[in-house]
Every structure is written in C-alpha cells, then in structure tokens.
Amino acid sequence: MLRKSILVAALLAGLSATPSLAHRQWLHPSATVLSGDKAWVTVDAAVSNDLFYFEHVPMRLDNVKVWQPDGTEGKMQNPATGRYRSVFDVELNQQGTWKIGTSMAGIMGSYKLNGEQKRLPRGAAAADLAKLIPAGATDVQISENSSRNEIFVTAGAPTNTVLKPTxxxxxxxxxxxxxxLVSGEPAKLRFLADGKPAAGIDVEVVPGGVRYRDKLNDRTLKTDANGVLTIEFPAPGMYWLEAQLQDGNASVPGATQRRLTYITTLEVLAP
Incomplete structure (x- = not known):
C-alpha cells in the first residue's frame, strides 16, 4: 500500500510539473511605455522554462532587428550574450511606437538514404533544398516553418506605422x-495568416512570474471566425503569448505542410 501511494504521488507530481517544462522563447523589455526625449529600453532575450527567469539558454541576437516609429530600421546598442541570457539596449530617439524582434523562415525535414534515416541540418533554407536532398533519397518529408517573436515599446504618444502587417x-x-493594455479591460487582436484572418487557432497566454507560484495560470484562447482574439488580462504585469498554425499551404516545392508561429510579450498596466 505504501509503495502504491508513493507511485501515485510521484505520478501526480510529474503531471503537475509538466506544463512548466516547456521551453519558451521570449523578449522582455525593461519598460514598454516611456516619456522624454532621451528614453532608453533594455531588453533581455532568453529561452527558459519559467517566464521570465534565466535558467536554460540565451536567445541569440543574430536575427534580432529594431524598427523605428517611421518604419526604418534602428539599431541595438551594447549587445551581449551570457550563459543564460542575451541583453541589449535601444535608444528611443524617435517619438512613437518601436518594434523589436525576429522574423525567420526555413525548412525542416528528413529522408532515408540506403535505409538510414537522415535529417536536414538545423536552420536549413528553402533555397538550398535541392542540394540538401541527395540523389537516391527516399521517404522525403519536408515541412516549411515561419516564426515571429516581437515586442513593442512606445516613447511619447503611440503610433501605428510599425504595427502594419506585411x-x-x-x-x-x-x-x-x-x-x-490595461487590466480588467478587453483587448482585441486579429491574427492573420498571409494577410487573411486566421480563424479558430489556439493562442496560449501565460503571465510572468511562473517561478514564484505553484500554478502556471496559463490560458488557451481561440480566435473567432474573423481571426479576432478578445482577451481580458486579470492583473497588471508582463504576459507571454504564443499562437501556432499548421496547415498544408506550404510555398516551398516538395513541402507537404507548414508551421507558422507568432510570439509576443505584452505589458499590461493598472487602470
């Protein structure tokens, strides 16, 4: 009986811990709403189990870009990558809303050669696909991947130029x-896939500070028929959002499916 109780307790502990084991990639700004003509923001970038705590690996800065309120490209300053996180500064020398983040596309896949399973190299580009699949390969499976991870910071009055979808x-x-965004007030976001409303997709919402509570407090919401997500944040703080869409509309020749991902970190203020 004692052995059975121990096994049950271990199983329940494992189940309750499972959600926190997911590695999440995130950008965390020191602030999102600033004033003055000489404002700066510092951004932490990492991949971790707990939001927004550094305990796994840093997010590499090679693909991170900065867009100024007028839509032109800005720059990072003082970039550094350590054992658990990367960090950089952005001088907000234009009034309005800035965008900071990454936008990446590539392919994943596998094939068999002489009966042995092979995988495409990590970060493979669609343009190199013909060279990556050797003659005689069989059971070729290719997936197209596209991801965005972006945050927004405003100096002075909010603007919309960098918010325009591509x-x-x-x-x-x-x-x-x-x-x-204000706690207790509904906010609306429309998710778009290649410019068209992404209806019925799941969006995971996780408040920060996971390390200091015994529950993840995550929610999975769904966009409506017009791709709109209506969300109300129960308390002020930083929130992490991730949406994923998988379908068969791959644009890469030979790819049978594609996976689209959108990630953002949002600051919700008190009323």
Missing part, C-alpha cells in the same frame, strides 16, 4: 494598441 506568415493586426 501579409507574410502569422501576424497580428492590433485592433487594440499593444502599449495601451
């Missing part, structure tokens, strides 16, 4: 400005 991959049309 029509490529999974994006958000911000019906509520991302730097105008």
């Amino acid at each position: 029509g490529k991959g999974l994006e958000v049309e911000w019906l509520t400005h991302p730097n105008d």
